[in-house]
Amino acid sequence: MKLSGIRVLDLSAFLPGPHASMMMAxxxxxxxxxxxxxxxxxxxxxxxxxxxxxxxxxxxxxxxxKKSYRVNxxxxxxxxxxxxxxxxxxxxxxxxxxGVVKRLGVDYAAIRAVKPDIVYCSISAxxxxxxxxxxxxxxxxxxAMAGTADLTRSMDGAPxxxxxxxxxxxxxxxxxxxxxxxxxxxxxxxxxxxxDIAMYDSxxxxxxxxTGAVFAEDRQPERTKxxxxxxxxxxxxxxxxxxxxxxxGGSEPKFVANFLNAVDRPDLLPLTKRxxxxxxxxxxxxxxxxxxxxxxQWERLLSEVDCCWSTLRTLHTALSEDxxxxxxxxxxxKHIANPIxxxxxxxxISFDLPEFGEHTKDLT
Numbered sequence: 001m002k003l004s005g006i007r008v009l010d011l012s013a014f015l016p017g018p019h020a021s022m023m024m025a026x027x028x029x030x031x032x033x034x035x036x037x038x039x040x041x042x043x044x045x046x047x048x049x050x051x052x053x054x055x056x057x058x059x060x061x062x063x064x065x066k067k068s069y070r071v072n073x074x075x076x077x078x079x080x081x082x083x084x085x086x087x088x089x090x091x092x093x094x095x096x097x098x099g100v101v102k103r104l105g106v107d108y109a110a111i112r113a114v115k116p117d118i119v120y121c122s123i124s125a126x127x128x129x130x131x132x133x134x135x136x137x138x139x140x141x142x143x144a145m146a147g148t149a150d151l152t153r154s155m156d157g158a159p160x161x162x163x164x165x166x167x168x169x170x171x172x173x174x175x176x177x178x179x180x181x182x183x184x185x186x187x188x189x190x191x192x193x194x195x196d197i198a199m200y201d202s203x204x205x206x207x208x209x210x211t212g213a214v215f216a217e218d219r220q221p222e223r224t225k226x227x228x229x230x231x232x233x234x235x236x237x238x239x240x241x242x243x244x245x246x247x248x249g250g251s252e253p254k255f256v257a258n259f260l261n262a263v264d265r266p267d268l269l270p271l272t273k274r275x276x277x278x279x280x281x282x283x284x285x286x287x288x289x290x291x292x293x294x295x296x297q298w299e300r301l302l303s304e305v306d307c308c309w310s311t312l313r314t315l316h317t318a319l320s321e322d323x324x325x326x327x328x329x330x331x332x333x334k335h336i337a338n339p340i341x342x343x344x345x346x347x348x349i350s351f352d353l354p355e356f357g358e359h360t361k362d363l364t
Contacts, residue, residue: 001028001345006183007088009034010066011106012095013042015139015168016123016199018062020176021093025065026338026347029091032363033063033354034082037072041356051333055353061336065350070357073104081364082106087114091179095123098133108194117192119182121175125167127198142167142199151210151221151229170202225277227251233272233282234259237312244295248286250308259307263289 006029010021018033025031035041044059051057069085072078083106086092092111094101101107101122108120122128125137132145143149143162154160175197182193209228213221223229230236234251248259256272271282290298295311302309319326325337329351338347 001348002342004028006030006090008032008091008093009069009086009089010093011101012093012123014044014095015062015165016172016175017093017095017121018042018044019168019172020179022062022064022066023176023338023340024091024179026349027340027342027345028348031066032085032359033066033068035068035070035356037070037078037357041068041070045356051331053331053333055333060333060351060353063353064335065352066354067359067363068354068357069363070360073106079105083110083114085363086111086118089115090119090183092118092120093123093175093179094121097136098122098124098128112192115192117186117190119179119186119192119195121179121195121197123171123175123197123199125198126200128196132200137199139165139167139199142203146200146203148203148207151223153223166206167199167203170206171197171199174202174205222277227276230283231277231279233279233286234308236283236286238287238290240290240293240295240298242294242296245312246290246295246298246302247310247312248308249310252308255307258305259302259309262301262305262307265289 003024006024008021008024008029008031010017010031011034012018012021021029021031033042040046042059042063044056044062046056048056048058051060069082071082073082086106089111092106094106096104102110108118108122111118111120124133125142126132126135126145137145140149140162143166146167148166149159149162152160152162175195178195178197182195186192210221210226213219223231225231227235232251234248234256236248238246238248240246251272253272257266257269260266260268260272265285268282268285271279271285274282293301299311318324319334319336325339326334327337327349328334333351335349335351338349340347
């Protein structure tokens with residue numbers, strides 16, 4: 001597999017770091033969860049819904065195929081044991097608040113002193129320096145600070161919780177990408193590197209589609225005039241006669257024309273030429289149109305039309321249908337598949353989950 005021979009020490013918890021290192025484990029890296037000797041270790045061991053054997057589904061989907069090393073880094077002997085293990089590592093991942101790893105004696109300088117070519121990745125809410133570096137935050141707070149939570153208000157304008165952990169997700173992706181870049185460069189130069197991955201920066205790097213008003217006109221975007229937030233008739237959600245919903249998600253001229261011709265409303269084509277934010281008349285017409293049929297009727301009609309559409313499906317539906325990106329273990333438990341799909345050397349998922357501290361003696 002692509003990462004066979006790479007050893008990763010992951011001191012992080014919850015989602016961003018553990019998800020990134022699990023992607024590596026699925027592709028052959030030896031990933032060692034460095035868990036604090038506090039009686040529990042990785043907090044997700046005890047969080048959320050569980051399979052019938054008592055295993056946390058969350059934990060199973062961030063810890064599979066990993067080893068567990070239990071350590072109290074404040075204990076001199078155990079710290080020395082960890083540093084001996086660090087000498088054998090290729091990658092270290094940590095997600096403490098800035099300054100914590102230095103106090104624990106496992107910061108980049110300390111690890112580099114024993115492993116000069118180490119690739120060391122720090123993941124934090126706001127980065128290792130700057131005005132917010134010491135502010136405690138998880139995903140939702142980062143989204144609120146970044147302004148993306150404000151953009152996802154409900155249709156009546158009230159603030160709404162953002163269920164998808166976008167800051168966690170983007171930080172995990174960039175951590176994985178940066179680590180792999182650094183490992184590739186190390187092959188050429190023999191030198192490791194240090195990565196400072198901020199959830200805040202990672203999230204804001206993904207907003208070029210809604211940044212125009214900020215950078216070009218120095219103002220806050222108006223949601224009703226934005227393509228992705230209701231200002232475009234063909235990037236919108238419509239209620240059907242039965243109370244279901246149809247989502248239109250593509251405003252390319254060919255898709256628009258295909259849809260309007262299929263519903264015998266080519267007369268609406270001129271309205272589609274209006275700028276985003278000035279399409280309310282078209283939106284009103286489409287609202288009435290969608291209310292004329294049930295969701296199942298719309299599904300049958302649109303299944304033959306080359307345009308961007310979907311019913312508003314649930315997560316349960318998406319993960320339960322045939323062909324879903326799901327894999328099943330020997331016990332019949334479902335897990336999320338690895339999305340990095342190589343033709344050669346594909347991921348080989350191990351569903352083995354480490355007991356807390358299971359590999360400590362073997363790795364000491």
